[in-house]
Amino acid sequence: MTVAYDVVIVGGGHNGLVAAGYLGRAGLRVLVLERLGRVGGAAVSERAFAGVDARLSRYSYLVSLLPRRILADLGVRVELRRRRISSYTPWQRDGRAGGLLVDGGDAGRTGESFRELTGGEREFAAWREFYGMTGRVAERVFPSLTEPLPSRAELRARVDDPVAWAELFERPLGEALERRFADDVVRGVVLTDALIGTFTHAHDPSLRQNRCFLYHVVGGGTGDWDVPVGGMGAVTGALAEAALAGGAELRTGCEVVAVDPGGAAGPAEVGYLDADGVERQVGARWVLCNAAPAELERLLGGEGRGGERPEGAQLKVNMLLRRLPRLRDGAVDPRDAFGGTFHVAESYRELEGAYRAAAAGRLPSPAPSEIYCHSLADRSILGPGVPEGSHTLTLFGLQLPARLFAEDPVGVRAAALAGVLAALDGVLAEPLADCLAVDAAGRPCLEVRGPLDLEADLRLPGGNIFHRDLAFPFRDGEPGGAADAGRWGVGTGRPRVLVCGAGAVRGGGVSGIPGHNAAMAVLGR
Incomplete structure (x- = not known):
């Protein structure tokens, strides 16, 4: 087969676009094939109502x-706004209703909120000590993610830091939380970062919770979670422009149906259906897969990876x-309460009870x-026709594994929605339903997606937003696969096929890091 491209990238999500940007700028011939009618993957902005x-x-x-290094390398300009709360x-x-407010701009206000909850200074001091530790870890670990x-x-x-290493990398996170904090609410606030999209508990011996927690607290070298001005679509739109400017070719509506990994001497081959449904093949020196590893195994003709x-x-x-x-x-x-992350039913005991119920x-x-x-930090996502005072809300329910939805996806999704909204109503002074806007047909502006919906929409196996379990950002023993692929954590055991998506060793989240690292592995060879 004629090798038409140096690199074919399967999937036009943000990581695939990052890889395309780097490789195109290096002078390689790059083709991105995206199944959907637009690029961006899960990082898109859409008019849902x-x-x-x-x-x-x-x-x-x-x-x-x-x-920021990736944005600078690719000449991408996006604005990320820091949330003060x-x-x-x-x-x-005891018949009192209050709230623990963590104000990143006012330590005195945060301390007073802790004292109101706990009646003393101990928990706030423990909080500052713990997040001082994670902040130092973030400063040291984050730069390594693109090395x-x-x-x-x-x-x-x-x-x-032997203590930090033991608490974050070697022992179940629950041990550190129970030793450091006494209050049930405070423990729960910390634990939530270990459970985002991950079905686990504080004392899981596999340390699945530790890996999830680590990725949530090292981001940007600070652990801060920022709001993208213009929405996620502004980020991936800018990355797509950078890829095109570098010479990459982006084809949408093209579903990859098979990957032949080639051999040490021969090229790889990608089979796909074009936008007209015509089956085509294209050869390449390298194939980078921005899909989940289990999806790649299917494209390679296998049954999936690892059996689970x-x-x-x-x-x-x-x-x-x-x-x-x-x-x-x-x-x-309410503008302060909803200005950061608003936690509902996420005390330590409630999170443990939710895990046990779902299990x-x-x-x-x-x-x-x-x-x-989002709209408290960035009003630009609301058009001029949206009335003043309107706001978007995104609710992310935890401890709701895909297995619960398997028998009756629609019915269980409706029941799960009712459950999270009832819990939210329990801390409000009025029903949320009274505040919902309506669409052009008079229907409430509310959209719900469960794990199986994400599988159908985005080809995420089991609806796993990280493509598979997150991994610690290091290697045990020698790198696997081809030398450069192993050095960058993107190897598949097939010399011409690399992972460039969230399923890479340092994947997960909207990061561009796997795309960068896969590009570095190709350029290194």
Whole structure:
């Protein structure tokens, strides 16, 4: 077969676009094949409600891991806004309703909120000590994510903190949380970062929770989660422009149906259906896969990887409100409460109870979730026809694994939605339904997607938003696969096929890091 391209990239999500940008700028002939009618993957902005000019970040919604270095290398200009409020967590005790407000711009206000909850100074001091530690780890680990993959020993030396290494990399996270914190609410706020999209618990011996937590606290070298101005589509739109400017060719509506990995001497071959449904083949020196590893195995003619199907564990609810709802806690302005991450039913005991219920095959009650209001930081996503005072809300439900939806996806999705909204109503002074806007047909502006919907929409096996379980950002022993692929954590065991998506060793989240690292592996050879 004639080798028409140096690199064919399977999937036009943000990581594929990053890889295309780097490789095109290096002078390689690059083709990106995207199944959907647009690029961007899960990082897109769309008008989800008929007749309503609001561009929601429909799937992914915040940015933490995307290095400024990648944006600078590709000449990409996007604006990421820092949220002053980190989080707000309603609580009710002894007939009192309050809320733990973590204000990143006012340590005194945060300390007072801790004292109101716990009656003393201990928890706030423990909080500052713990996040001081994670901040130092972030400063040391984050730069390594766009460098050759370090060994375990090399990364440990880089962290240079035996306590941090033990708590984050070697022992179940629950041990550190129970030793450091006494309050159930405070423990829960910390634990939530270990459970985003991951079905696990604080004492899981596999350390699945530790890996998830690490990626959530090292982003940007600070752990801050920023709002992309213009929505996620603005980020991937700029990356697509950078790829095109570098000479890459982007084809949408083209579904890859098979990958022949080639051999040491021969080229790889990609079979795909073009936009007209015509079957075509294209040869390349390299194939970079921006799909999940299990999906790549299917394209290679296998049954999947590792024998265990990936599983997501979340419910995503997009909403448009006429106004923000009033809170039972009258001491906090709703604009502050919803300005960061709004935690619902996420105390330590509630998160553990939700895990045990779901593991036993039941929907959790109360249903834990966290909520984000993009429009408080960025009004540009709301068009001029949207009334003043309107806001978007994104609700992300936890501990809702795909297995719960398998028998009755539609019915269980409706029940799960009812559960998370009931838990939210429990901390509001008015029903959320009274605040929802309506679309052109008079229907409430509310969209819900469960794990199996993400599998259908985006080909994420089991709805796993990370493509598979996250991995620690180091290698044990020698790199696997071809030397440069192993050095960058993107190898597949097939010399001409690399992973460039979230399933890479340093994948997960909206980061561009796997795309960068796969490009570096190709350019190194």
